[in-house]
Amino acid sequence: MTAVAQLPHAPLSDRARHTLFRRSLTVVVVSQLLGGAGLAAGVTVGALLAQDMLGGEGVAGLPAALFTLGSALAAFTVGRFSQRAGRRGGLAAGFAAGAVGAVGIVIAAVVDSPSLLFLSLFVYGSGTATNLQARYAGTDLAPAGRRATAVSIAMAATTAGAVAGPLSVNLLGGLAATVGLPALAGPFALAAVAYALAGTVLFLFLRPDPYLVSQRLASEVASAAGNAVEGAEPAAGRATSDPGIVAGATVMVLTQVAMVAIMTMTPVHMRHHQHGLGQIGIVISMHIAAMFLPSLLTGRLVDRLGCRTMAVAAAVTLLAAGVVAASAPGDSTAWLAVALVLLGLGWNFGLISGTTFIVDSTEPATRARTQGAVDVLIAIAGAGGGAISGIVVDATSYATLSMGGGLLALLLVPALVRHHATRSTDAAVR
Numbered sequence: 001m002t003a004v005a006q007l008p009h010a011p012l013s014d015r016a017r018h019t020l021f022r023r024s025l026t027v028v029v030v031s032q033l034l035g036g037a038g039l040a041a042g043v044t045v046g047a048l049l050a051q052d053m054l055g056g057e058g059v060a061g062l063p064a065a066l067f068t069l070g071s072a073l074a075a076f077t078v079g080r081f082s083q084r085a086g087r088r089g090g091l092a093a094g095f096a097a098g099a100v101g102a103v104g105i106v107i108a109a110v111v112d113s114p115s116l117l118f119l120s121l122f123v124y125g126s127g128t129a130t131n132l133q134a135r136y137a138g139t140d141l142a143p144a145g146r147r148a149t150a151v152s153i154a155m156a157a158t159t160a161g162a163v164a165g166p167l168s169v170n171l172l173g174g175l176a177a178t179v180g181l182p183a184l185a186g187p188f189a190l191a192a193v194a195y196a197l198a199g200t201v202l203f204l205f206l207r208p209d210p211y212l213v214s215q216r217l218a219s220e221v222a223s224a225a226g227n228a229v230e231g232a233e234p235a236a237g238r239a240t241s242d243p244g245i246v247a248g249a250t251v252m253v254l255t256q257v258a259m260v261a262i263m264t265m266t267p268v269h270m271r272h273h274q275h276g277l278g279q280i281g282i283v284i285s286m287h288i289a290a291m292f293l294p295s296l297l298t299g300r301l302v303d304r305l306g307c308r309t310m311a312v313a314a315a316v317t318l319l320a321a322g323v324v325a326a327s328a329p330g331d332s333t334a335w336l337a338v339a340l341v342l343l344g345l346g347w348n349f350g351l352i353s354g355t356t357f358i359v360d361s362t363e364p365a366t367r368a369r370t371q372g373a374v375d376v377l378i379a380i381a382g383a384g385g386g387a388i389s390g391i392v393v394d395a396t397s398y399a400t401l402s403m404g405g406g407l408l409a410l411l412l413v414p415a416l417v418r419h420h421a422t423r424s425t426d427a428a429v430r
Contacts, residue, residue, distance in 0.1 A: 035158065035198040036160060037190055039128050045277075052182075063264075065387035066383075071129035074379075075375035077090070078090040087209055094199070095195045096195070101121065101126060102127070109185040109188075110182065124188075132375060138151065148353075176189065218364040254408060254415075261404075287340035290342070292344075298310065307357045308353075310352070314348075314409070315410050321346055321405075322409070323406055
């Protein structure tokens with residue numbers, strides 16, 4: 001018996017569906033509040049911890065690469081699990097793995113073990129992937145015209161924890177030192193607790209599972225129309241070939257590479273110019289706030305103006321971020337903050353518009369699997385951006401890296417023009 005078949009079969013009115021949508025979104029919001037605090041640790045001090053343990057700027061990009069590679073595996077696993085058994089179990093397991101990885105990083109810092117650090121960073125990436133995958137759970141029962149808004153609400157909820165984490169690095173470092181832990185391990189101790197709580201909330205309260213309910217509703221509509229039931233071959237084929245999926249994946253992959261590359265090396269660049277942990281924490285907090293806080297407005301803009309328009313806005317904003325970061329004086333906290341705010345805002349535009357492309361272009365029968373596959377590409381792209389960022393800065397400069405990231409984002413424009421042409425051709429054929 002499938003997981004969908006195990007759900008109650010009572011008719012679901014529009015009002016009942018809306019109630020389930022609001023309940024599911026509320027649970028996702030609570031989990032995102034907690035999960036945001038977990039993901040901020042790797043962003044803020046991961047590169048600094050690797051630099052202290054291994055020495056040299058060339059290795060500073062390894063943490064971002066490792067936990068992003070780990071998030072790729074987690075995205076694939078969570079997507080497949082959700083396809084078969086629903087969002088609840090997959091998301092809870094992903095957050096649990098992220099918590100285990102964070103604990104491993106703390107232990108690695110205490111015993112000064114680079115090999116344990118690398119393994120734990122890989123596992124820690126599960127929390128990052130799960131935090132992103134949770135945004136889809138908020139859209140499963142959303143009305144078609146409010147999907148971007150639903151994504152934006154889930155993402156906006158990440159803001160509180162994600163901003164509080166970097167702002168508290170000095171406090172967490174001091175607390176860690178008082179109990180005999182390295183100061184840079186403090187944020188990862190917070191991540192362990194935050195991820196564990198996020199997974200617990202989802203496991204206990206995401207009932208009934210919104211994805212399973214959406215599958216059942218889609219199956220009932222198909223049956224009433226005399227079509228094949230869930231999992232039919234045509235839907236599976238569309239899951240990998242629809243131009244909207246290709247466009248959405250392209251938007252999110254390019255914005256992820258540009259954002260991760262510049263973000264990863266900014267703390268290292270700032271410390272090289274004698275900025276303290278407090279200043280670094282402020283800049284990264286502003287960056288993360290820009291990644292998530294504008295989400296409510298972005299979601300409404302995507303619903304009203306369309307995915308393509310906001311994806312172009314993402315490209316332009318990321319280019320501006322690269323230009324400002326490249327030209328900002330190394331000792332200027334203010335200008336680096338402006339650059340990182342623009343970087344976060346461009347990523348926000350890209351992620352929400354790209355996510356909406358994916359949701360609008362998939363059927364419930366294949367949606368979770370496709371979303372997981374796309375997030376794998378995003379994670380691999382981020383890993384590449386993180387890994388190459390340290391090498392580029394070591395060989396050239398932070399300015400070169402920043403300009404390169406901004407110019408890379410401009411590739412979104414021809415990709416979107418191609419998508420528009422493809423959709424126009426398809427419409428003409430029909």
